[in-house]
Amino acid sequence: MKVTASNISIIKRLLGSRGSRPLRSILNKLEPADIASLMGQLTPNERKTFLETLVSIEKASETLLELPSNQLVDALAQLGESGMVQLFLQTNEEDVAYFISHLDEDDRPMFVAKLPKQRRLKVEQILSYPEGSAGRMMQPQVLSLDSSLTAEQGLLQLRTKSQEQSIYYIYCVDELERLEGVISLRELATAPPNTQLKELLKTQIISIAPQASAEEAARIVAKYNFIAIPVLEDSGKLLGIITVDDVVDIIQEQATANIYAQAGLQEDDRVYSATSFKIRNRLPWMMLNLVLAALASTVISLFEATISQMTVLATIMNIVAGMGGNTAIQTMTVVTRGLATGDFNFIKYSRSIFKEVVVGVSLGLMTGVTAGVLIWIWKGSPLVGVVMCLSMVTNSLVAATVGAVVPITIHKLNWDPATGSGVIVTMMSDICSFLSFLGIATLFMSLFGMA
Amino acid sequence: MKVTASNISIIKRLLGSRGSRPLRSILNKLEPADIASLMGQLTPNERKTFLETLVSIEKASETLLELPSNQLVDALAQLGESGMVQLFLQTNEEDVAYFISHLDEDDRPMFVAKLPKQRRLKVEQILSYPEGSAGRMMQPQVLSLDSSLTAEQGLLQLRTKSQEQSIYYIYCVDELERLEGVISLRELATAPPNTQLKELLKTQIISIAPQASAEEAARIVAKYNFIAIPVLEDSGKLLGIITVDDVVDIIQEQATANIYAQAGLQEDDRVYSATSFKIRNRLPWMMLNLVLAALASTVISLFEATISQMTVLATIMNIVAGMGGNTAIQTMTVVTRGLATGDFNFIKYSRSIFKEVVVGVSLGLMTGVTAGVLIWIWKGSPLVGVVMCLSMVTNSLVAATVGAVVPITIHKLNWDPATGSGVIVTMMSDICSFLSFLGIATLFMSLFGMA
Numbered sequence: 001m002k003v004t005a006s007n008i009s010i011i012k013r014l015l016g017s018r019g020s021r022p023l024r025s026i027l028n029k030l031e032p033a034d035i036a037s038l039m040g041q042l043t044p045n046e047r048k049t050f051l052e053t054l055v056s057i058e059k060a061s062e063t064l065l066e067l068p069s070n071q072l073v074d075a076l077a078q079l080g081e082s083g084m085v086q087l088f089l090q091t092n093e094e095d096v097a098y099f100i101s102h103l104d105e106d107d108r109p110m111f112v113a114k115l116p117k118q119r120r121l122k123v124e125q126i127l128s129y130p131e132g133s134a135g136r137m138m139q140p141q142v143l144s145l146d147s148s149l150t151a152e153q154g155l156l157q158l159r160t161k162s163q164e165q166s167i168y169y170i171y172c173v174d175e176l177e178r179l180e181g182v183i184s185l186r187e188l189a190t191a192p193p194n195t196q197l198k199e200l201l202k203t204q205i206i207s208i209a210p211q212a213s214a215e216e217a218a219r220i221v222a223k224y225n226f227i228a229i230p231v232l233e234d235s236g237k238l239l240g241i242i243t244v245d246d247v248v249d250i251i252q253e254q255a256t257a258n259i260y261a262q263a264g265l266q267e268d269d270r271v272y273s274a275t276s277f278k279i280r281n282r283l284p285w286m287m288l289n290l291v292l293a294a295l296a297s298t299v300i301s302l303f304e305a306t307i308s309q310m311t312v313l314a315t316i317m318n319i320v321a322g323m324g325g326n327t328a329i330q331t332m333t334v335v336t337r338g339l340a341t342g343d344f345n346f347i348k349y350s351r352s353i354f355k356e357v358v359v360g361v362s363l364g365l366m367t368g369v370t371a372g373v374l375i376w377i378w379k380g381s382p383l384v385g386v387v388m389c390l391s392m393v394t395n396s397l398v399a400a401t402v403g404a405v406v407p408i409t410i411h412k413l414n415w416d417p418a419t420g421s422g423v424i425v426t427m428m429s430d431i432c433s434f435l436s437f438l439g440i441a442t443l444f445m446s447l448f449g450m451a
Numbered sequence: 452m453k454v455t456a457s458n459i460s461i462i463k464r465l466l467g468s469r470g471s472r473p474l475r476s477i478l479n480k481l482e483p484a485d486i487a488s489l490m491g492q493l494t495p496n497e498r499k500t501f502l503e504t505l506v507s508i509e510k511a512s513e514t515l516l517e518l519p520s521n522q523l524v525d526a527l528a529q530l531g532e533s534g535m536v537q538l539f540l541q542t543n544e545e546d547v548a549y550f551i552s553h554l555d556e557d558d559r560p561m562f563v564a565k566l567p568k569q570r571r572l573k574v575e576q577i578l579s580y581p582e583g584s585a586g587r588m589m590q591p592q593v594l595s596l597d598s599s600l601t602a603e604q605g606l607l608q609l610r611t612k613s614q615e616q617s618i619y620y621i622y623c624v625d626e627l628e629r630l631e632g633v634i635s636l637r638e639l640a641t642a643p644p645n646t647q648l649k650e651l652l653k654t655q656i657i658s659i660a661p662q663a664s665a666e667e668a669a670r671i672v673a674k675y676n677f678i679a680i681p682v683l684e685d686s687g688k689l690l691g692i693i694t695v696d697d698v699v700d701i702i703q704e705q706a707t708a709n710i711y712a713q714a715g716l717q718e719d720d721r722v723y724s725a726t727s728f729k730i731r732n733r734l735p736w737m738m739l740n741l742v743l744a745a746l747a748s749t750v751i752s753l754f755e756a757t758i759s760q761m762t763v764l765a766t767i768m769n770i771v772a773g774m775g776g777n778t779a780i781q782t783m784t785v786v787t788r789g790l791a792t793g794d795f796n797f798i799k800y801s802r803s804i805f806k807e808v809v810v811g812v813s814l815g816l817m818t819g820v821t822a823g824v825l826i827w828i829w830k831g832s833p834l835v836g837v838v839m840c841l842s843m844v845t846n847s848l849v850a851a852t853v854g855a856v857v858p859i860t861i862h863k864l865n866w867d868p869a870t871g872s873g874v875i876v877t878m879m880s881d882i883c884s885f886l887s888f889l890g891i892a893t894l895f896m897s898l899f900g901m902a
Contacts, residue, residue, distance in 0.1 A: 031657075033674045037796030068797060159641040167637045168619060168678070186618045189640040190610040206482075222703065223484045225696035227619070227678065244695050245676035248702060252673065255706030256788055262713070263784040264777070271789035271806075272798040278810045282781060286774065286818050293773040294825065300766040307762050314758050314765035315751040318881075321769065322744040323737065326715070330733060333714040337707055338722035345488035346519060347723040355722075359729045367737050374745065430769075 008041055015046045020053040032059050036066035039075075040272065048078050055083050061091035065098065069268055070277075073102050085114060093119055094139050094240070097126040101136075125239075134217045135210030137250070138231045138240030147172040147180050147201060152193035154183075168227040171238055172201055178236035179205065207232040210239055217242045218250040219342065258340055261418035262333075264289075288423065296321075296430045303438035306445060312379050313441055316388065321433040323367055324395040328429040331356045331403030332421050339411050340418065349408050356404040357397065364396020387444055391437040398436075399429040459492055466497045471504040483510050487517035490526075491723065499529050506534050512542035516549070520719055521728075524553050536565060544570055545590050545691070548577035552587075576690075585668045586661030588701070589682045589691030598623040598631050598652060603644035605634075619678040622689055623652055629687035630656065658683040661690055668693045669701040670793065709791055712869035713784075715740070739874065747772075747881045754889035757896060763830050764892055767839065772884040774818060775846040779880040782807045782854030783872050790862050791869065800859050807855040808848065815847020838895055842888040849887075850880040 007026070014023045027035060035054070042050055054060050064075060064087070076084060076099060088096050088111065096115070100108050100123065112123055122140045129135025143161060145154050154170065170188055172180045181201030191200055207230045208217045221229050221244055228241045257267050264285035269278055300307075300317075307314050335352065338344055344352070372389030376382045406425050407417035458477070465474040478486060486505070493501055505511050515523060515538070527535060527550060539547050539562070547566070551559050551574065563574055573591045580586025594612060596605050605621065621639055623631045632652030642651055658681045659668045672680050672695055679692045708718050715736035720729055751758075751768075758765050786803065789795055795803070823840030827833045857876050858868035 029655075031675055033676075037793075040797035068794070071797070155640055158637075159643075185636055185640060186609075189606055189636060192610075204480075222699045224482055225484075225699075227695070244678070244699070248673045248676075248695070248699060251699060251702050251706070252792060255702070255709070256792065258706070259710050259713070259784060259788055262710070263781045265781055265784060269785060271785055271794045271803045275806050275809050275813075278806070279813050282810065282814055283817060285781075286777060286814050287821070289773060289777050290770070290818050290822055293770040294822075296769055296773075297767050300769065304762050304766055307765050308759070311755050311759040311762070311765070314762070315755055316748050318747055318751065318769070318772070318885075319741070319744040322740060322747075322881075326737060326740050330714045330716055330736075333710060333716060334720060334722055337710055341703060341707065342488075343519070343722045346491035346522070352722045355726050355729070358726050359733065362726075362730050363733055363737050366734060367741050370738070371741055371745075430773075434769075 008038060011038065011050075012042070012046060015042070015049045020056070023050075023053050024057055027054065027057055027059065032062035033066045035059065035063045039063075039067070040071070044078075047075070051075060051078050051083065055079060055087050058090065060087055061095050061099075065095060068270060068272065069102065070273060072099075076102060084111065088115065092139070092141060093122040094126055094137070097123045097136070101127065101131070129210050132214055133210060134208050134212045134214055134231055134242060135239070137214045137217065137242050137246055138210065139243065140240040142171055142230075142238060142241050143167050144171040144173045144177075144238065145197060147174075147197045149197050150193065151188055151191040151195045151197065151200070154188055154197055158188075168243075169241075171230060171241075172197060173238055176235075177238055179207070179230055179232055179238045181205065182230070205230065208242070209234070214242075214250050215254055218247045218254070221247045222251065223342065254340070258336070258418040261416070262329075262422050264422070292423065292427045292430075295427065296434055299431050299434045300438065303434075303442060306438055306442045309445065310384075310441070312381070312384060313438065316375060316379070316384075317434060317437050319371060320388065320391050320395060320437040321430055323364075323371070323392055324399045324429045324433040325426060327360045327364065327396050328399035328403040328425045329422075331360055331400045332407055332425050335404050336407045336417050336421060339407060353401070353404040353408065357400045360396045360400025360403070361393065364393045364400075368392035368396070383444055383448060384441075387437065387441045391433070391440050394436045394440075395429070395433050398432045399425075402428045459489060462489065462501075463493070463497060466493070466500045471507070474501075474504050475508055478505065478508055478510065483513035484517045486510065486514045490514075490518070491522070495529075498526070502526060502529055502534065506530060506538050509541065511538055512546050512550075516546060519721060519723065520553065521724060523550075527553060535562065539566065543590070543592060544573040545577055545588070548574045548587070552578065552582070580661050583665055584661060585659050585663045585665055585682055585693060586690070588665045588668065588693050588697055589661065590694065591691040593622055593681070593689060593692050594618050595622040595624045595628075595689065596648060598625075598648045600648050601644065602639055602642040602646045602648065602651070605639055605648055609639075619694075620692075622681060622692075623648060624689050627686075628689055630658070630681055630683055630689045632656065633681070656681065659693070660685070665693075665701050666705055669698045669705070672698040673702065674793065705791070709787070709869040712867070713780075713873050715873070743874065743878045743881075746878065747885055750882050750885045751889065754885075754893060757889055757893045760896065761835075761892070763832070763835060764889065767826060767830070767835075768885060768888050770822060771839065771842050771846060771888040772881055774815075774822070774843055775850045775880045775884040776877060778811045778815065778847050779850035779854040779876045780873075782811055782851045783858055783876050786855050787858045787868050787872060790858060804852070804855040804859065808851045811847045811851025811854070812844065815844045815851075819843035819847070834895055834899060835892075838888065838892045842884070842891050845887045845891075846880070846884050849883040850876075853879045 011023065011026060039047060039050065054063060064072060067075060079087060100111055103111065112120060115123060126136060126140065143158065145157055167185055170183045170185060174180055181203040182205055183197065183200045187200050206220060206224060208220060210231050217229055226244065228243045230241050231239045233239055253267065260267055266281045269281050335356065368389040371392060372385035375388045376385030402425050407421040410417040410420050462474065462477060490498060490501065505514060515526060518526060530538060551562055554562065563571055566574060577587060577591065594609065596608055618636055621634045621636060625631055632654040633656055634648060634651045638651050657671060657675060659671060661682050668680055677695065679694045681692050682690045684690055704718065711718055717732045720732050786807065819840040822843060823836035826839045827836030853876050858872040861868040861871050
């Protein structure tokens with residue numbers, strides 16, 4: 001069943017009436033992701049009633065997992081203590097940990113304490129890893145078998161073990177729970193019944209540590225086309241797995257983070273976020289840019305005498321700055337994206353910087369000559385055209401170099417190149433633009449008496 | 452085995468010697484993605500010898516699939532006709548179609564004609580769908596079973612059928628090959644042997660048409676956390692499946708495309724692309740921006756008289772333009788990303804535009820007042836400060852409105868908002884900045900005799 005406008009109005013009507021049975025039967029026919037997006041169209045009051053019914057069906061936790069972070073926080077608050085306890089009962093450990101990490105720091109221990117001991121230990125372990133780490137993303141319940149079994153015995157064991165999770169790989173562990181090897185479910189299911197699991201075992205396994213970043217896990221899964229990757233302690237003990245559906249989410253979030261970083265936005269500033277939150281989050285960036293723009297202004301102010309003698313310079317200096325900015329941003333975007341997607345497996349840093357500078361300067365030369373000729377025709381002064389052209393070429397050299405070197409340097413320092421590069425690169429390119437254009441103009445004026 | 456610097460030097464040495472046996476045994480221990488990145492470090496001559504050995508091992512096609520597009524084109528050219536025929540023999544249909552789509556239009560029919568009839572028909576069918584469509588991405592070999600079997604009979608059939616592909620779902624089709632339902636391999640493998648497949652069948656299936664875009668398929672797989680999605684003809688006939696590992700690639704490429712679009716870059720302009728290619732691809736964008744910057748210049752030129760009376764205006768007008776540009780880009784980025792990731796499931800367009808305008812104007816007011824006061828202190832003229840503040844507020848209104856409305860409009864017209872929005876939004880914000888700042892200044896001069 002799909003979510004349509006008429007469905008939503010039916011649901012809204014059902015929320016008004018008593019008895020949750022009809023609503024529950026509709027929800028059972030919908031996919032969790034669709035239920036989550038439907039919740040965005042309810043009023044706060046409707047949402048509260050809705051949540052009370054939702055928490056009584058099996059899909060509750062899957063649905064809540066699909067909510068944007070800020071809406072999840074609200075939903076958990078609306079559920080209240082008893083609702084959350086009910087929710088956690090039917091939720092697996094990694095998702096309980098995810099929900100609890102969305103509560104106030106002070107409220108967390110209480111909810112952790114309410115879990116049965118076995119589950120509590122697992123949730124505590126997950127929460128002990130830093131936010132954004134592989135340990136936080138992993139599913140701690142892994143289906144593992146003893147490698148001394150036959151394929152038939154293995155399948156029989158699978159039948160009796162928990163059926164909650166999707167299984168794609170079967171992990172074999174030794175008596176100390178250290179990972180020995182992995183078998184795909186397909187191999188297990190289609191092997192002759194008497195085959196020893198040992199024979200099917202793939203023992204060269206790419207794994208990840210729980211402390212590694214979730215992005216690193218995503219990069220490996222994406223690179224090698226895995227469906228899941230095991231998370232191992234240093235000792236080789238199997239802690240859990242990270243599956244490809246979580247990887248898809250991580251990749252989406254990382255892409256958003258990269259796109260947002262260029263515009264100085266916080267990751268959770270989404271179209272549906274609260275207005276006050278957006279203002280608070282964007283203000284520092286706007287203020288920073290005010291300072292940087294003022295810095296460029298002081299450079300221009302140095303040449304106020306030149307401008308007052310030749311106002312035509314003021315009418316065209318924005319062209320130099322704009323073109324320099326474009327070169328800087330194009331170079332920076334290509335290099336930053338290359339760092340994020342692992343393209344530097346295919347080229348050396350020094351070679352890439354050289355390439356980008358050649359490209360930038362070539363384009364600077366072509367557009368510079370074009371602009372110079374146009375300005376000559378438009379403003380009737382060949383010398384202004386020459387100033388324009390010279391400063392655009394100078395500027396393209398600086399912009400391309402900075403655009404390539406800054407993100408690589410930031411990356412080498414183990415910071416995120418997507419975050420810091422934009423501000424530095426744009427500022428340097430702007431300052432260089434005004435300095436070169438007005439500087440060369442001033443020089444020409446004193447040499448040739450241009451004005 | 453991992454790729455290390457010493458490995459690469461061993462491989463380089465082996466390429467110099469005769470006999471490919473030792474090289475082949477090293478390649479057999481490496482993952483396809485690692486072999487692909489290793490190829491980037493070979494000289495063209497080494498790469499030719501390397502490809503001759505590579506094509507003789509099983510991983511050849513998987514490895515070539517990991518290459519960036521432009522390097523794949525080169526590799527296929529180096530393989531030559533006989534090498535490609537050898538490669539295609541061991542490659543499944545969707546990958547043959549992918550390779551062939553990287554050849555010159557004129558060469559394609561020859562290679563298609565050389566395939567055995569059954570495979571040729573499948574490859575021709577895949578190539579008949581437009582580039583970037585779901586039909587082009589799908590794997591046409593799907594494991595399907597007759598729903599009248601029992602679980603035990605089903606597993607037995609799986610054993611005898613082709614083992615090449617990863618299987619996660621089993622598809623059941625009727626006598627006309629129309630999809631009846633789907634069973635996860637886990638359910639099949641763990642069901643009691645006598646269970647009828649009909650009982651296990653999930654019949655409410657989300658599918659996609661072959662003409663739909665690959666992005667649409669990726670969005671569905673990501674949204675519902677699928678491992679694969681079936682591709683169905685209108686008649687319900689099962690044509691193939693798209694798997695999550697391909698979806699991960701599509702999402703990565705789409706993110707790159709979104710990031711690139713903002714900077715006016717083509718998708719295949721990567722750090723390793725050829726310099727001449729980069730220059731050719733970026734030149735139109737740079738020229739377009741030259742024209743747009745010139746357009747903003749003509750606006751400034753209208754006020755040359757004002758500037759010549761008050762050069763201080765020229766030294767600070769870049770602040771107004773910069774701040775307006777930032778507001779426009781921030782708004783546009785949030786809205787465009789929301790359109791790409793499906794965030795508008797959680798908010799209405801009109802409400803989102805209103806929200807962004809409130810945010811933009813609030814920030815415009817705060818930064819405008821700050822800037823006005825600073826300018827007053829710096830330049831010693833309260834009136835210039837007032838002009839600054841008024842134009843920044845006006846400007847933030849225009850920038851936020853344009854930044855939100857333009858991408859939504861482009862999206863509603865069924866174009867890609869990531870591509871066109873940037874140019875339009877930045878141009879409008881720039882022109883408005885200079886117009887409002889210099890316009891208000893001119894008005895104040897005539898009213899209060901400011902200069």
